[in-house]
Structure formats: structure tokens, C-alpha cells
Amino acid sequence: MKPAALLIARRHLLLAASLLVTFLLGLGILRAEFDTSLSLLMTRSDPYLEQLDRMEAEFPVPEEISFAFVPRNGEVFSPPTLQALADLNREFRQIPLAFSMSSILAWQSPFGDDTLFERPLSQLDSYTAEELAQLRTEGLADLFVVGTLLSPGADLALANIRMSLTSLDEEQSHEAAQAAITLRDSLQARHPEVDIHVSSGALFEQANRSAMISDLTLLLPIVLLLCTTIICYSFRSLLLGVSVLLVGLITVVMTVGTLGWLGQSFNTISVMAPLVVVTIALADSVHLISIFRQRLLAGDGKIAAMQHSLAFNIRPITLATLTTVIGFASLNLASSPAISSFGSVVAIGVLYAWLLTLFTLPALVLLLPGALSEPLSNALSRSGAGSLPLTARITDLSRAVIGRYNGLLLWSVTALGVIALGLSFLNTTDFDRNSFIGEDSPVHGYVAAVSEKTQRGPQLTYGVQVAEEFGAVEPEFLRQLDRFAEWLRAQEEVVSVVSLVELVKTVNQVMNENQPENYLIPESVRTVEEHLFSYQQVQARDYTLDIVANEDFSLLRLFIVTRPMSNQQIIDLNARIEREFATQLPEAELLHGSAILLFARMDEAVTIELLQGYGFSLLFITLTLIIGMRSIYYGLLSMLPNLLPAVFVFGAWGLVVGQIDPFVMMLFSISIGLVVDDTVHVLSCYQTSRVAGSTPREAVDVALQKAGPALIITTTVMALGTCVLIGASTLFFQQAATLLVPIVLIALLLDLTFFPALLLRADRQR
Numbered sequence: 001m002k003p004a005a006l007l008i009a010r011r012h013l014l015l016a017a018s019l020l021v022t023f024l025l026g027l028g029i030l031r032a033e034f035d036t037s038l039s040l041l042m043t044r045s046d047p048y049l050e051q052l053d054r055m056e057a058e059f060p061v062p063e064e065i066s067f068a069f070v071p072r073n074g075e076v077f078s079p080p081t082l083q084a085l086a087d088l089n090r091e092f093r094q095i096p097l098a099f100s101m102s103s104i105l106a107w108q109s110p111f112g113d114d115t116l117f118e119r120p121l122s123q124l125d126s127y128t129a130e131e132l133a134q135l136r137t138e139g140l141a142d143l144f145v146v147g148t149l150l151s152p153g154a155d156l157a158l159a160n161i162r163m164s165l166t167s168l169d170e171e172q173s174h175e176a177a178q179a180a181i182t183l184r185d186s187l188q189a190r191h192p193e194v195d196i197h198v199s200s201g202a203l204f205e206q207a208n209r210s211a212m213i214s215d216l217t218l219l220l221p222i223v224l225l226l227c228t229t230i231i232c233y234s235f236r237s238l239l240l241g242v243s244v245l246l247v248g249l250i251t252v253v254m255t256v257g258t259l260g261w262l263g264q265s266f267n268t269i270s271v272m273a274p275l276v277v278v279t280i281a282l283a284d285s286v287h288l289i290s291i292f293r294q295r296l297l298a299g300d301g302k303i304a305a306m307q308h309s310l311a312f313n314i315r316p317i318t319l320a321t322l323t324t325v326i327g328f329a330s331l332n333l334a335s336s337p338a339i340s341s342f343g344s345v346v347a348i349g350v351l352y353a354w355l356l357t358l359f360t361l362p363a364l365v366l367l368l369p370g371a372l373s374e375p376l377s378n379a380l381s382r383s384g385a386g387s388l389p390l391t392a393r394i395t396d397l398s399r400a401v402i403g404r405y406n407g408l409l410l411w412s413v414t415a416l417g418v419i420a421l422g423l424s425f426l427n428t429t430d431f432d433r434n435s436f437i438g439e440d441s442p443v444h445g446y447v448a449a450v451s452e453k454t455q456r457g458p459q460l461t462y463g464v465q466v467a468e469e470f471g472a473v474e475p476e477f478l479r480q481l482d483r484f485a486e487w488l489r490a491q492e493e494v495v496s497v498v499s500l501v502e503l504v505k506t507v508n509q510v511m512n513e514n515q516p517e518n519y520l521i522p523e524s525v526r527t528v529e530e531h532l533f534s535y536q537q538v539q540a541r542d543y544t545l546d547i548v549a550n551e552d553f554s555l556l557r558l559f560i561v562t563r564p565m566s567n568q569q570i571i572d573l574n575a576r577i578e579r580e581f582a583t584q585l586p587e588a589e590l591l592h593g594s595a596i597l598l599f600a601r602m603d604e605a606v607t608i609e610l611l612q613g614y615g616f617s618l619l620f621i622t623l624t625l626i627i628g629m630r631s632i633y634y635g636l637l638s639m640l641p642n643l644l645p646a647v648f649v650f651g652a653w654g655l656v657v658g659q660i661d662p663f664v665m666m667l668f669s670i671s672i673g674l675v676v677d678d679t680v681h682v683l684s685c686y687q688t689s690r691v692a693g694s695t696p697r698e699a700v701d702v703a704l705q706k707a708g709p710a711l712i713i714t715t716t717v718m719a720l721g722t723c724v725l726i727g728a729s730t731l732f733f734q735q736a737a738t739l740l741v742p743i744v745l746i747a748l749l750l751d752l753t754f755f756p757a758l759l760l761r762a763d764r765q766r
Contacts, residue, residue: 004310007358008303015363018250018356026253028260035265045335045609046601048592055463055593058550059557063163065095065180065200068156068449072193076104076150076157077136079125080193085157086121087187092161095179097172103159104139104149116145144543147454147496147561156453173202199446223275223724224248227282227717234391234713235289243364244285247356251281254356255349269338269663270345272725272733277349279721280324283677283714284357288313289365290710306362312706314358316684319628320677321354323621327673330617331666334609336602339666346670395708398752399701406757413754417644420651427654428568429603429661457493457564460574461557463591464499469552473528477588478504478521481556484584488560493573495561500548507531557593567600574600606662614669618643621676628680629687637762641679641755645747646671649739667739674740675747678715681707682751686759696763700756708752715748 007014067088071081085105092101105117105124116135119126127135136154139145149158161180168176177200184198224245232241252274259266266273291312295305328350331343401409464481466472478501485497505519508531512518522528536545548557565573574597581590592598621642626635646668653660685707689699722744725737 002311003314004307007310007362008307011363011366014359015367018360022250022254022257025257025261028257028262029253031260031263032256033260033265034271035267040267040336040338040341046598046605048598048601051463051591052593052595052598055461055557055591058463058555059547059593060166062099062166063097063168063176063201065098065161065163065176065198065203066446067159067161067184068197068199068446069159070156070195070197070449070453072195074153074155076154077132077139080191081157082124084187084191084194084196085159086124087190088159088183089121091183091186092159094183095161096175097163097165097168098161098176099164100162101159102149102162104145104157107145107149151453153453156449158450168202174206176200177202177206195445195449197446197449199443204443219724219728220252220274220278222727223278223721226724227279227721230717230720231282231286231713234286234716235293239368240289240365243361243368244282244289246364247285247353247361248278248281250356250360251349251353252278254352255345258348258352259345264341264345267338267341269666270342272736273342273345273349275721275725276346277353279718280346280350280674280677281353281356282717282721284317284321284353285361286714286717287317287681287707287710288357288361290713291706292365294706302366306366310358310362315628316681317354317357319625319684320680321350322624322628323676323680324350324673326620326624327617327670327676330613330620331610331669333613333616334606334662334666336606336662339606339610339662342666343670391709391712394712394752395704398704398708398756401753402700402757402760403697406761409753409757410761413644413750417647420648423651423654424647425654426658427650427660428658429607429665457495457562458570458594458596460560460562460570460597461593462560462577463593464556464558464585465589465591466554467587469554472500472549472553472556473525473532475521475523475525475528477585478528480585481558482521484581485558487580487584488577491573491576493562493565493569495563497561498548498559500556503535503545503548504528504531507535555591567603570597570600571604603662607660607665610662610665610669614672617669617672621672625680625683629683631687633762634683634687637758638676638679638683638755640758641747641750642672642676644750644754645675645743648746649743652742653739664735664739667736671740671743674718674744678711678747678751679755681711682755683759686756690763696760699763700760704752704756711748711751715744718744 069076069081069084071078073080075081082105085103089101089103089105092098105121107116116139117124139150140152140154146152149160150156163176165172180198180200180203184196188194188196227248228241228245231244232238235241255277256274288309291309292305295308296302300308325347328343328346332340334340334343464472466477471477481499482501482505485499485501488494488497501521504521508522508527509515509519511531511534522531532545549555562570562573574592578590581588618639622635622639625638626632629635649671650660650668653664682703685703686699689702690696694702719741722737722740725733728734728737
């Protein structure tokens with residue numbers, strides 16, 4: 001028995017089996033989790049990652065919650081802002097596990113008991129305007145205050161609340177985040193003259209988790225309803241639309257359930273996977289139903305029409321599924337867990353969509369009564385060949401353009417492709433980690449305010465490892481490190497440098513009558529050790545010695561505050577630092593302890609990996625089509641319409657925007673998995689007609705007549721479904737809509753015009 005006939009004969013059994021499997025897999029949804037940590041975005045192949053882990057193990061940093069106070073009068077040293085800071089200082093322990101707080105009110109010098117505000121918090125209103133102006137001058141002159149607790153313009157104040165633990169579990173993070181939000185809201189209500197923002201790692205992850213859940217629960221139903229409405233309208237049948245909707249829902253349930261059973265979590269990228277899967281599932285269903293309707297018009301019964309549709313579509317749907325799976329599976333070559341997870345989830349979902357389209361949809365359509373009503377049959381007869389009037393006009397226009405402007409079409413599209421390919425090289429890689437923060441997130445206001453007011457870039461942290469215990473307190477080594485720090489300060493991108501050197505020099509000055517000429521490194525190890533011991537006796541809570549050195553003084557931390565920089569500038573500065581460090585401190589090891597550096601390096605690494613994955617996917621997709629079509633000739637011809645849509649869009653992106661990040665690059669990689677579907681169906685119809693003896697022109701007409709309507713509907717479904725991502729919470733999803741929508745539309749245009757013209761010209765010459 002042929003596959004199509006077997007699927008029809010066993011349709012009830014297959015339907016029951018698919019529903020049972022759906023129920024069992026669906027139970028896994030209860031196990032589905034969300035992981036919003038930024039570490040999932042970072043590439044795991046970077047050798048710096050191991051160094052970062054070493055630094056974090058040696059210098060565990062307690063969790064912090066930060067508040068930003070932005071006075072509307074533009075002045076921190078004024079009663080409204082100071083009273084708001086005082087209230088936070090009194091109430092910060094309402095946050096569970098809060099241990100201490102740093103602010104300009106609670107600031108203490110690391111070299112003694114000096115403070116800015118010496119009077120009790122209850123007497124803040126006793127400061128005169130002249131006294132506040134003097135405090136402002138002192139605060140801006142102190143390097144330990146400005147940039148850390150106070151903006152350079154004194155128009156923003158920061159308060160950092162340190163937690164008693166270095167890491168919080170999910171429940172503790174949630175409680176702390178909720179308490180911080182509640183406290184922020186309470187302070188804001190009492191101090192309307194000051195804009196108050198809050199940020200923390202827990203808040204960032206909670207905001208991301210909320211955004212992810214919101215996107216899934218809000219956007220997914222919108223995608224389903226919008227796409228189903230289009231299908232119902234296109235087929236003039238509510239029940240056919242319901243059948244397609246059920247297949248889409250079952251596909252999502254099986255995909256998410258499988259993810260839960262595998263113990264995998266949704267991350268910031270893979271949360272988009274169900275939206276992609278459902279549009280692909282709907283597209284597969286449309287192809288099957290389109291031919292089914294055409295056969296009904298030809299006079300076949302429902303069972304015969306469905307069997308014919310299955311026989312006609314098994315090969316192209318299977319090939320489209322395989323090529324789409326290859327396109328998304330290629331993302332596993334990226335070492336970023338978030339990207340590889342997204343590719344795996346979509347690949348699994350696409351396989352489920354294929355199974356359900358062939359095993360479940362036929363039974364659903366044949367079971368539903370009145371799937372094709374009389375008004376639909378009339379509509380079919382008016383439009384001809386199963387096409388709706390609009391799709392019929394579009395396919396007729398395509399045939400006319402191909403017939404009249406064949407040569408012009410081929411040469412103009414080829415020329416535009418070459419131009420677009422050149423423009424695509426205008427794109428440069430960059431990545432802003434804050435683009436994953438939704439505008440409605442409580443963290444967004446904090447990040448925007450701090451970025452605007454401080455005008456400082458990232459802080460780069462390095463470790464300096466020496467071979468021997470207590471080797472870092474040797475005066476000669478400290479002088480070498482001091483010379484290296486002076487070289488750093490001479491770099492245009494560097495604002496300040498802090499390490500053990502500055503601490504030792506400052507203590508030496510304080511211990512020698514505080515004379516400026518004594519701001520230097522002592523001559524003996526014994527003196528250095530005595531200075532460090534003396535500092536430990538008076539060190540401030542927020543400036544302890546263990547921040548800059550480990551217990552045996554074999555590893556130091558070097559803090560470099562920079563100006564705002566792009567990712568490439570960070571990479572370039574790091575390269576210069578590595579070269580200079582190797583020259584000046586050849587016997588020491590430089591460790592990279594900044595996550596921000598890993599994010600910057602991720603651009604280059606992941607972009608290369610994605611390009612490699614794109615090359616592999618293009619190769620294997622072409623081989624799949626060659627094998628599936630049993631023709632090297634047609635398989636190679638199919639490469640052009642698969643490549644050109646992304647080339648056109650990224651060429652325009654290079655001209656208009658000129659900046660891409662790894663996650664935009666990911667969209668380029670997966671685009672071939674989305675657009676190949678149209679190419680497969682056109683090529684399959686064309687080749688089948690040619691094998692049957694049709695001329696190239698007749699085969700083109702048949703391909704457009706049979707595959708054209710379904711291509712138009714599926715592209716409309718995919719484009720409108722992707723447009724919904726514009727309403728997502730983060731920039732990444734908005735970029736996905738901006739890029740993927742024109743790619744799938746251009747792919748449709750090329751598959752209705754350029755690709756048939758290419759087949760026609762190539763076959764005529766052959």
C-alpha cells in the first residue's frame with residue numbers, strides 16, 4: 001500500500017495515537033522552567049571563561065541591590081534628595097538578607113573615619129545652602145565617591161545595598177526583588193521631587209522571566225488567532241481553520257512538553273521558539289489543505305481528495321521539514337547555550353509539525369462535518385483551480401511577468417543581489433547586553449538614568465597572578481604594576497585605575513604625615529606588610545583589603561574604569577593591555593575577570609560560528625534537495641532563491657543600520673530554514689510536471705497554479721505571525737520581526753517570479 005493510502009486507511013488509529021502522545025508529552029509542560037541568566041548568552045568556547053570562573057571563586061562578591069536617585073531639580077545636594085536617601089538608609093533592612101548600605105550619607109573613607117555628612121540623619125535639614133555646596137565640592141573631589149556613589153554632575157546619587165550572601169536561590173531572589181520594588185514604590189510616593197529607580201541581578205532575571213511568560217501567554221495566542229483567521233478567510237471555512245489551529249496548538253504542546261521532560265529551560269532566546277514552531281506548523285497544514293480543496297473542485301470525494309493531496313505533498317513537505325530542521329539545527333554549532341537551545345527546540349517542533357500534518361490533520365479534516373460548505377464550493381468555482389481571486393490574480397501576474405520580462409527579471413535580480421552582497425559587508429558586529437531589558441522592566445529606568453548621568457563605560461576587571469605566595473607585596477613587583485597602571489591611565493579610553501598599588505601608596509602617605517611626596521611604594525617588604533596590617537585595623541566596611549587581594553597575596557585585582565565604548569573598542573583595548581602587560585610584567589599572568597569582556601568577544605566568536613553553521617546548513621540543505629529531487633541540476637539551481645532573500649535584507653540593513661549583533665546574525669542563519677519551504681514546493685511541482693512530459697513553460701504554469709496559492713497564504717501567515725513580535729518586550733524580538741518579515745516576503749516574490757524564470761531559462765538552454 002502506498003504511503004498516502006496507508007495514512008488514509010490508518011487515519012483514526014494515527015489520530016488516537018497522536019492525541020495520546022500529545023497528552024503524555026503535554027504533562028512535561030508542568031516541568032518547564034525559565035532561565036534568564038546572562039551566562040546563557042555567553043559563548044562557552046571562550047578561554048577567558050575559565051579565568052572568569054577562577055576570579056569569581058577567589059573573590060566572591062555579595063549580591064547587591066542598587067537604587068538610583070535622580071532629583072528633578074538636578075541637584076543631589078538638596079533637601080529632597082538627601083531626605084529620600086535618609087529614608088532608604090533607615091528602611092533598607094526591610095529587604096530580606098540586606099546587610100549594609102553605601103551612599104553619600106553613609107559613606108566612610110577607606111583610610112579612616114572621615115565622612116561627608118557628620119551630623120545624624122535626623123538633622124539633615126540643619127545644613128545650610130553654603131554647607132551643602134561645600135559638601136558637594138568635597139564629594140566630587142573624592143575619587144572613592146564620584147563615579148561610585150555620585151555622578152560627575154552631582155545630578156544622580158547611587159545607594160548600594162549589600163546582601164549577606166554571595167548567591168541567592170530562586171525563592172530568596174524573588175523575595176528580595178519584590179521587597180526592593182515595594183520599598184522603591186514607598187519612597188517614590190513620599191518623595192515625588194526625586195525619580196527613584198532600582199536594579200539588581202535578581203530584579204533583572206525576574207523582569208526577564210516576567211517578560212518571557214508575558215510573551216508566551218500574550219503573543220502566542222495572538223499569533224494563533226491571527227494566523228487562523230487568515231486561513232479561515234483564505235479557505236472560506238471556519239472548520240478548516242479550526243483543524244489547522246488544533247494542529248498548531250498540539251505542535252506547541254508537544255514541543256514545550258518535550259522541553260520540560262528533557263529538563264531544559266526556556267531562555268531569553270529560546271522563548272521565541274514556540275512562536276516560530278506554530279507558524280511553520282500552520283504553513284505545513286496550508287499546503288495539504290490547498291491541494292485537498294483543488295481536488296474537491298475537480299470532483300473528487302473528500303477521502304480521494306485528501307489521499308491525492310497527501311500523495312502530492314508528502315515529498316515537498318518532507319523535504320521542506322528536513323531542510324528547515326537542518327537550518328535550525330545548524331545553530332548548535334554556536335557555543336552560546338541560548339542560541340543552540342533555540343535551534344534545538346525549533347528543530348524538534350518542526351519535526352512534530354511534520355508528523356502532525358501527515359498523521360493528524362487528514363483525520364481531523366475528514367472527521368469534521370461540513371468542512372467545505374456550499375458557499376466555499378461556489379467561491380472555488382468562481383476563482384478557478386482552487387485559488388482565491390487574490391491569489392489567482394497574483395499567480396496570473398507572475399506568469400505574465402515571467403513570460404514578458406524573463407531576461408530582464410533574471411539580470412536585474414542578479415545585479416541587485418551582487419549590490420546587496422557588497423552592502424552587507426558594511427555591517428559591523430556589536431552587542432548591547434541591555435537590549436534584553438524590556439522598556440517596561442523596573443531595571444530599564446535604572447540603566448537609562450545611570451548611563452545618561454555618569455557618562456562612564458564598563459569597568460574592566462583583571463587578575464594579576466604571581467608565582468609565589470605573598471609575591472604581590474614585593475616592592476619591585478608593586479613598582480612594575482604601578483608603571484603598568486600609569487601606562488593604562490595614559491590610554492584615551494581609560495578613566496581611572498585602582499589596585500593594591502594605590503592602597504599601599506595612600507597608606508604610606510598617611511603613615512608619613514600625609515605629605516604628598518610620600519605617595520609612593522615603600523622600599524622594604526616589611527614596611528609594605530605593616531602598612532597593609534595597619535589598613536586592616538581601620539579599613540572601611542565597603543573597602544576591605546580582600547577586595548583587591550586574595551588571602552596569600554598571590555593574586556591581585558586590577559580595576560579599570562573606562563569611557564563609553566563599543567564592543568570592538570573593548571576588544572581592541574584588551575588586546576593592547578595584553579601586549580603591554582606581557583612586556584612590563586613578563587613573570588606574572590594576566591587573568592580576565594570581566595563578564596562584559598566576554599560579551600564583547602562573543603560578537604566575533606559567535607558570528608564566526610554562525611557563519612560556519614550557515615555554510616554547513618546551506619551545503620546540507622542543497623544535498624538534501626539533490627537527493628530528494630534526485631537531481632544535482634535542480635538542487636544546485638535551488639541555492640539562489642534560498643540565498644538571495646537574506647542577502648537583500650542584510651544588504652539593506654548594512655546601508656541603513658550598519659550594526660548587527662550575534663542574535664541578529666542568528667536570524668540570518670535561520671532564514672534559509674524558513675524560506676526554503678517555498679522553493680521546495682515550487683521545485684517539486686515543476687519537476688513532477690517535467691517528468692510527466694510538460695514543456696518548461698507548461699511546468700512553470702502548473703507549479704504556479706498548484707503551489708502558488710498555498711505559498712501566498714503561508715507567507716502571509718508567517719509574515720503576520722512574525723509581525724506580532726514587534727509587540728514583544730525586548731529589542732531582540734523586535735529586530736526579529738524587522739528582519740524576518742521582509743526576508744519571507746522577498747522569498748515569496750522570488751519564488752513566484754525569479755525562480756520560475758531561472759528554471760525556464762536554464763531548462764530551455766539545456
